[in-house]
Amino acid sequence: MESICLDNNFKLSFEKLPHTVRLIVLKDGEEWVCRKEKLANLFSFIEADQQFLFKGRLQLFKRDDEIVVQVRNTIIGTFSNQTFKEALNKLK
Known part of the structure; x- marks a missing residue:
């Protein structure tokens, strides 16, 4: 299981x-x-102009070159697009 540390x-x-x-x-x-x-769909979120992924409690959205994680309308952390892509590549 891959992980990215947040705040x-x-x-x-x-x-x-x-x-x-x-x-x-x-x-x-x-x-x-x-x-x-x-x-x-996760890879296409990184590559495309799509700004938001998911609706509901857990949401991801892009801001500049980083991805923001939001849970229940509260931002809990950010990480780079590259970090996200590297984690996803390990799941292939």
Whole structure:
């Protein structure tokens, strides 16, 4: 399972499933929210002009060259597009 460390003891982890990837936000090591998405859709989010990914509690959006993670309308962390792409490439 790949992970990206965020701010304030939050972590975004990626769990590979047979047909999708499960994105999990951990708070102090415990699962807080998650979302399943196809790997191809995650790559297309990075490459395309698409600004937002997901609706609901867990949302990702692009700002300049970084991706912002928002949970329940609160920004919990940011990381670079390159970091996101590297994590996704390890799931192929």
